[in-house]
Amino acid sequence: MGSNSVEDMIEASSGVHFSGFHMDGLESKNIEKPTTSPGAENVHKQPFIIGVAGGAASGKTTVCDMIIQQLHDQRVVLVNQDSFYHNLTEEELARVHEYNFDHPDAFDTEKLLDSIENLRHDRAVDIPNYDFKSYKSNAFPARRVNPSDVIILEGILIFHDPRVRELMNMKIFVDTECILRVASLVLLSWAVTSHCKIFSADADVRLARRIRRDTVDKGRDIGAVLDQYSNFVKPAFDDFILPTKKYADIIIPRGGDNHVAIDLIVQHIRTKLGQHDLCKIYPNLYVIQSTFQIRGMHTLIRDSLTTKHDFVFYSDRLIRLVVEHGLGHLPFTEKQVITPTGSVYTGVDFCKRLCGVSVIRSGESMENALRACCKGIKIGKILIHREGDNGQQLIYEKLPQDISERHVLLLDPILGTGAFLFMVDNHLLFAFIFKYHVTNFSTGNSAVQAISLLIKKGVPESNIIFLNLISAPQGVHVVCKSFPRLKIVTSEIEIGLNEDFRVVPGMGEFGDRYFGTDDDDNLQAVAPMQLSNQSC
Incomplete structure (x- = not known):
């Protein structure tokens, strides 16, 4: 199935699509049904x-x-x-x-x-x-x-x-x-x-x-x-x-x-009534309109048999759509231009004080799409990792010096639990060279802490747009309640989390699948160092 094109998948699909359910006409043999959390069972549409x-x-x-x-x-x-x-x-x-x-x-x-x-x-x-x-x-x-x-x-x-x-x-x-x-x-x-x-x-x-x-x-x-x-x-x-x-x-x-x-x-x-239930609760949550193309690409990147080449290709296509949708939420001013025919066209001019911030490591997969949409854009990086069982947060950040004056597109492909809100001390930071994927469990944690760090750096909450491919309801609740003026833009809302706090149906370890790395628990820490906020 990994070699199939998205057009083939679209042609094979039929029936109404619900995120997390197999569409009629698609092979579903030997697929183990994931154990979902109680909240994910008996899903019905809220009035x-x-x-x-x-x-x-x-x-x-x-x-x-x-x-x-x-x-x-x-x-x-x-x-x-x-x-x-x-x-x-x-x-x-x-x-x-x-x-x-x-x-x-x-x-x-x-x-x-x-x-x-x-x-x-x-x-x-x-x-x-x-x-x-x-x-x-x-x-x-x-x-x-x-x-x-x-x-x-x-x-x-x-x-x-x-x-x-x-x-x-x-x-x-x-x-x-x-x-x-x-x-x-x-x-x-x-x-x-x-x-x-x-x-x-x-x-x-x-x-x-x-x-x-x-x-x-x-x-x-x-x-x-x-x-x-x-x-x-x-x-x-x-x-x-x-x-x-x-x-x-x-x-x-x-x-x-x-x-x-x-x-x-x-x-x-x-x-x-045409929106997801969570969009009725949170006006700052935006789910891009589903089409057969988007459903087909989601089917491919969620398929465990999809090759790395196809996974990267269709992930990039989906990320580009999410980025374009997120850019549509930036403030704009009216602008008039003269067309080659000599006519006046009244359009808009978007804000120019913009930057991206990727949550290492999976968030880096969204940088190429952002650069393709915004030529020469500055991109910062944040790493927040849960070290072992003691819950200690190891943090690295490199952000534009004038980030407090910019609108920020926060990049992280998966919003998981969104749990564990910690305030970040921006004085003593740690840098890491590692081969490790941040799991879906800590992805939500990373997102919330990354947002807290941006706010502590002086970025207004209303200036942050969080972009991701998929979001678990639990993570949406935590982020939207904690930051009601922030905007979340995603392509699909998942069923929920399983007993291991992994997003289901999900798409697996996104960073490992995108970068082609093994799920290695080895982590090499570099001595603590005082980092200055350098322009990216």
Whole structure:
């Protein structure tokens, strides 16, 4: 198989591709299934969870309905916070007119969290129907909600509990200022006219929604509705609902009438649904779009029978794509040029203060692609190696003197565990001459420490772009959480790590396969030396 071209592999492949699974039509005989970590088993796609909050009768349900209608080709379910009101006790029922349904304690948040967790883990749940006449949750008939691609959580206080907020991929607040502006006007109107005349102003119509809903759907008296509004609804909005507006990613004025905002939200959701689950969590993670060419090249470099020549050739092709994609995330300015025809072309000019830093040894395999894309670019080097079982970090670095003023492309083909975050002492450093491959286990460690070293050298975190071919989810979590302003660009996300902390399905010891060296544990250390930061 090692002699096959990528075009042959593409022609042989068929079916939907999932990283780490064998494609139909490819030989898979005598291949031992790797032992994966528990997190790698039973992999299922995580749902995209949207929270929609706002004041009473602000148009939340209308916004949710419009999103559901536009996402008709996706599985979408709506979970309303109103279904999780506590059952009232006999004492509370006797004084129901004094019960504050707009207080956070009125909701059974634990039951809500349990339902969301079940849906996230691909388990159906039964959502109770809360009866606003008896003020009890009716278990029968409950509403069966199946796991779906998109879960919309709607409620006035859906942003109040931080545990619920952390589960959301997008938070939308439907603005309700108009209701507060006319509260006194409508109350005055009710006092003057027994018919509660509602004027044609848009704000009055919005407040009328609550009156109509509570009187028709919940069987309440109109006077009691207005009393509840003045005594509980408006104070609760000021004390509990409005403060959660700061957590929103998107604020929609005019609710369902704002078609432009809803269209933009739907477009964003569609984009996220087409991404890897980790991209929904971390906006600083970028996975290049998979094509048949990329899948074919991944198949070849992952094949244990592929020759060194083919491995290097197709690895270089993939690395070039990753580098080009990473360069696309650099800042740019608009620039106009005159074409040979005498016309004006408006384009862009990328930043010129750029350098690369390779994590020795595997990272050096990415240098040629970077030089091919950026002629004359300065490239620094960092070596961070785990010495034996004592965990001592042996470090060598040679970086441009003005690296703090540059954008940095950090090069390392495999992001593994990303574990063991250590701060680096840049005064006493060690240089090594060795024949040793940094394993996938320490690759993530090296990446995190390399990033820490760059930041300690004065490089702004937002100026670092980490480029690699494959990434384990565990490493992505550690790096993205530790450095939220750094960007990661990779070509594929792996299943995970096996019991030996090796990336699976992976591609083996990348450095040994690329440079054609044996996995030799011999390491020769040179005496410690004080290194100056010389320009590369």
